[in-house]
Amino acid sequence: MVHLTADEKAAVSGLWGKVNVDEVGGEALGRLLVVYPWTQRFFTSFGDLSNAAAVMGNSKVKAHGKKVLNSFGEGLKNLDNLKGTFASLSELHCDKLHVDPENFKLLGNVLVVVLARHFGKEFTPQVQGAFQKLALGVATALAHKYH
Amino acid sequence: MGTCRSLGAGAALAEARSGARGCTMVLSAADQAAVRALWRKLDTNVGVYTTEALERTFVAFPSTKTYFAHLDLRPGSAQVKAHGQKVADALTLAVNHLDDLPRALSALSDLHAHKLQVNPVNFKLLGHCLLVTLARHYPGDFSPALQASLDKFLSHVIWALASSYR
Numbered sequence: 001m002v003h004l005t006a007d008e009k010a011a012v013s014g015l016w017g018k019v020n021v022d023e024v025g026g027e028a029l030g031r032l033l034v035v036y037p038w039t040q041r042f043f044t045s046f047g048d049l050s051n052a053a054a055v056m057g058n059s060k061v062k063a064h065g066k067k068v069l070n071s072f073g074e075g076l077k078n079l080d081n082l083k084g085t086f087a088s089l090s091e092l093h094c095d096k097l098h099v100d101p102e103n104f105k106l107l108g109n110v111l112v113v114v115l116a117r118h119f120g121k122e123f124t125p126q127v128q129g130a131f132q133k134l135a136l137g138v139a140t141a142l143a144h145k146y147h
Numbered sequence: 148m149g150t151c152r153s154l155g156a157g158a159a160l161a162e163a164r165s166g167a168r169g170c171t172m173v174l175s176a177a178d179q180a181a182v183r184a185l186w187r188k189l190d191t192n193v194g195v196y197t198t199e200a201l202e203r204t205f206v207a208f209p210s211t212k213t214y215f216a217h218l219d220l221r222p223g224s225a226q227v228k229a230h231g232q233k234v235a236d237a238l239t240l241a242v243n244h245l246d247d248l249p250r251a252l253s254a255l256s257d258l259h260a261h262k263l264q265v266n267p268v269n270f271k272l273l274g275h276c277l278l279v280t281l282a283r284h285y286p287g288d289f290s291p292a293l294q295a296s297l298d299k300f301l302s303h304v305i306w307a308l309a310s311s312y313r
Contacts, residue, residue, distance in 0.1 A: 030291060031291045031294060034291040034292065034294070034295050035291065035294050035295040035298050052290070052291045052292045052295070055291070056291055109275055112275075112279055113275075113278050113279055113282045113294065114282070116279045116280075116282040116283040117282040117283065117286040117289055118286070119283075120283050120284075120286060121283070123279075123283055125199075125202050125203045125205075125206035125207065125222075126206060128203055128206065128207050128276075128279060129203075129206040129207040132207040132208070
């Protein structure tokens with residue numbers, strides 16, 4: 001469970017309403033793969049990831065990024081039950097995908113950077129703080145079923 | 148932190164250059180060029196952005212405030228601005244000594260390790276908030292490649308800063 005104040009909830013929901021989920025998801029995932037290249041280990045079937053331009057232009061990266069961000073958005077609607085919301089995704093990432101949960105924190109931080117880039121002045125320290133809580137909550141929930 | 152990473156020819160050169168502190172990591176020529184170019188662009192405003200990064204760190208990661216109980220941390224505080232400038236000066240020093248960060252930052256490392264006794268995890272939090280600040284102010288410049296170069300630069304700075312700890 002993530003504890004956001006009423007102001008923080010309003011800030012996060014307000015901003016999320018303006019997020020172009022298609023674009024931001026692909027950008028966040030792409031930047032993760034460029035800035036932290038070891039994360040590419042999970043995407044060997046995605047084709048050309050050989051340089052930044054290839055990664056950012058890769059249609060599978062964009063599609064998967066969109067999927068990931070939509071999922072994040074689900075978390076936003078279920079702040080009181082993140083663990084329940086992400087339970088089956090958590091099992092999937094552990095049992096089938098074998099993803100080190102440390103990488104969820106990395107993606108969360110990359111998402112924060114991408115939102116800062118898109119929203120500029122609107123992405124105040126307070127809004128960032130709220131998103132950091134949300135990102136950490138989602139990362140923790142995704143790691144919850146690991147064994 | 149502090150592990151030698153073998154990355155081909157660059158690593159051999161880095162190891163040959165390693166000084167009293169043992170294995171050093173050296174940024175690639177491309178990363179160095181990217182960081183220097185950005186720093187030229189930031190010019191005299193580095194302090195503005197490091198101050199904002201500090202403010203963001205205090206808001207997003209409240210535990211970091213425990214090191215600043217003696218300062219006024221309210222937004223706009225002159226004390227935070229002064230500290231932001233100190234951080235800016237240190238980063239500019241780092242940018243001007245990219246080939247020898249451990250030596251350039253050794254005094255700061257000793258200070259943070261032995262006098263201030265700051266848990267090094269906090270350096271990463273400030274580094275992240277600096278990236279957020281730069282992305283917010285320079286959206287057009289903040290390409291994935293620049294983000295990667297900056298992230299690597301900051302992790303080298305953090306590694307050098309933590310090198311005196313034990």
